[in-house]
Amino acid sequence: MTAAQRSREPIDVFVANEQSDVDLKEDVWAELVRNALSYQGVRGPAEISLIFVDETTVASLNERFLKHKGPTDVLSFPIEDNDVQSGRNPDGSTKGPVEPQLNREVPQLLGDIIVCPKVAAGNAPSHRCDVHNGTLDDELALLVVHGVLHILGMDHEAEEEAVVMEAREQEILAEHYRKSRGGNL
16 A cells, blocks of 8 residues: 555544543544544544543543552553564464455554543633633543543653644644634643
8 A cells, every 4th residue: 555545544543431420422522533643644534432431430440550549531552562463363373264354454543532522621721821711612622632641652741742742732732623613722
């Protein structure tokens, strides 16, 4: 598949809303994920999941995977190994009796972004500034983009990493969120 053909392949964003605390427009957030990935140079075929969960679920995931107690607003779980072995899974042996599909690339599996809207709603007012109106939508947009950047390998452990990541978040939000909302986040 040529680069031009690949760029026309979709970036599939699978959204699951597994919480009932906040009403969400899943299609809005899926489009923001797609746009953030494209802005970062990701071309299809690619797949990523965006999962909205309640506080109990995010607290459990936070403790299990990060060893932190209590709920958090966003977690990202990148798929580290994108190598695809030929053959049947899980043994990686022969291709079996089915003919392979020609000219079909296996989608790049990027990972999962977990967002807790209830925690986001609680945090939103404290993040009010010149580019954040303190609303839940502003906070969710920031968290979704933040999650995408983590999936793609960006981090904010060191101060210089944080500066770069925050600047990129603002670039993406300015281009793909604020413009569509007519002003500030």
